[in-house]
Amino acid sequence: MLRNTKDLHDYTIEATDGAVGQVEDFYFDDRAWVVRYLVVDTGNWLLSRKVLVSPMLFSVPDWSTRTLSVTRTREEIKASPDIDTQLPVSRQQEADYLAYYDYPYYWGGTGLWGSAMTPEQLLPGAGGDRSAQTDLSARAVPAVPRQGDGEDPHLRSCDAVTGYHIQAIDGEIGHVQGFLLDDRTWAIRYMVIDTSNWWVGHQVLIAPPWIDAVSWPDRTVSVNLTRQAIQAAPAYDPLVQPDRAQELGLYRHYGQSDQWSESTDAPRVAVPI
Numbered sequence: 471m472l473r474n475t476k477d478l479h480d481y482t483i484e485a486t487d488g489a490v491g492q493v494e495d496f497y498f499d500d501r502a503w504v505v506r507y508l509v510v511d512t513g514n515w516l517l518s519r520k521v522l523v524s525p526m527l528f529s530v531p532d533w534s535t536r537t538l539s540v541t542r543t544r545e546e547i548k549a550s551p552d553i554d555t556q557l558p559v560s561r562q563q564e565a566d567y568l569a570y571y572d573y574p575y576y577w578g579g580t581g582l583w584g585s586a587m588t589p590e591q592l593l594p595g596a597g598g599d600r601s602a603q604t605d606l607s608a609r610a611v612p613a614v615p616r617q618g619d620g621e622d623p624h625l626r627s628c629d630a631v632t633g634y635h636i637q638a639i640d641g642e643i644g645h646v647q648g649f650l651l652d653d654r655t656w657a658i659r660y661m662v663i664d665t666s667n668w669w670v671g672h673q674v675l676i677a678p679p680w681i682d683a684v685s686w687p688d689r690t691v692s693v694n695l696t697r698q699a700i701q702a703a704p705a706y707d708p709l710v711q712p713d714r715a716q717e718l719g720l721y722r723h724y725g726q727s728d729q730w731s732e733s734t735d736a737p738r739v740a741v742p743i
Contacts, residue, residue, distance in 0.1 A: 472650045472659055472712060473533075475505075475628050481536045483510050483523055485544045490523075491515065493538070496628040496649075497522070497559060498658055503678040504582050505656040506564075506625060508538075509555050520555045521547055525589040525656045526573050533653070542571070559625040588655050626686075634684070636663055636676075636700070637692040643700055646691060647673055650712075661691070662706060672705040675712075675720060699724060 475496055483490040495509035507522040527540040540547070551566045553559055561577075568575060574592055579585040586592040628649050636644045644665040649658050660675040682692045693700075703723055704716065712720075721728045 471653050473653050474662070474708060475649045475651060478508075481538055483508070484537050484539045485542055485547060486540075487543050489515075490521070490540070490544055490547055494520065494629075495555070496651075497625045498628060498649075500624050500626050500684060502582060503658045505628075505651055505658065506576065507559075509627075515544075521550055522553055522555070522559075522567060523547070524567075524571070524573070526576075526583075526593060527571070528589070531653070555627075561624075564625070582655050582657055631684075631691075634689045634691050637690050638695055638697045638700060639693075640697050642690075643697045644674075650675070662708075663700065665701065673708070674700055674703040675706050676700070677721075677726070680724065680726060695724060 478493055478496075481493045483493065491510045491512035493508050494511045496505045497507040497509065498505045505525070507524055510521050510523050512519050512521060523538075523540060527542060529539045529541055531538050549570075551563070551570055553563050553567065565575065574584060574594075576584045576589075576592060581587045583589050583592045632646050632648060634646045635642055636646065644663045645667065646661055647664040648662040650660040650662060651658050658678060660677055661681075663674050663676055665672060665674060676693055676695070680693050680695055682694050684691050704720055706712070718728055
């Protein structure tokens with residue numbers, strides 16, 4: 471199911487022994503376009519310290535009560551490595567975080583999550599596709615660059631990108647209004663684009679594979695689409711859950727290959743930018 475990241479703000483993160491805090495933001499991988507971490511505001515419990523929570527920590531989410539339960543205690547989350555959530559997260563910081571929870575790295579494989587398509591499938595001994603799981607001691611771990619070695623962070627804040635201008639092939643049109651993610655894989659399936667500043671427009675959807683580049687200094691997203699194509703795209707209604715037929719219609723409108731040709735469950739990995 472697709473979920474708007476804005477609707478997930480203020481969801482409660484529930485540890486095994488009590489509430490941790492509320493979801494405030496999301497960090498996504500700007501090469502695979504997958505949400506890797508939720509930024510959680512712990513409120514008065516930890517003097518408003520913000521912590522990162524990986525989808526690998528989740529048990530079965532309870533969407534009806536706006537609660538995401540994690541398989542760790544409050545004390546374990548309290549002791550997790552400090553990360554400045556106001557800055558892009560480096561690969562070394564991620565390595566420290568995953569090592570703390572004794573979790574495998576998600577990079578280095580061909581799936582959205584390493585060798586798997588969903589975060590829980592990456593964990594040894596978890597449910598799902600057992601062929602995608604290996605013992606941590608036997609796993610080939612990709613090298614992690616040391617801080618200061620010119621590494622390029624690829625985790626970005628969804629809130630920070632909201633408001634970025636959309637640059638079509640033939641000019642500027644609209645801005646980023648939000649993101650729709652797949653609640654199984656945590657992949658960002660669409661950016662929600664607001665075109666109302668350019669004409670009496672509406673919100674439309676653009677998939678990550680149609681994005682050519684993101685300029686972080688200029689706060690722009692360049693897409694391989696024309697202004698006319700975006701203007702004429704089917705309107706997105708945030709109150710209506712897009713179904714498969716509507717998504718296929720969107721792909722046909724833009725003249726793009728659909729993402730379900732090889733799998734009925736998971737989208738293809740987005741083109742790196």
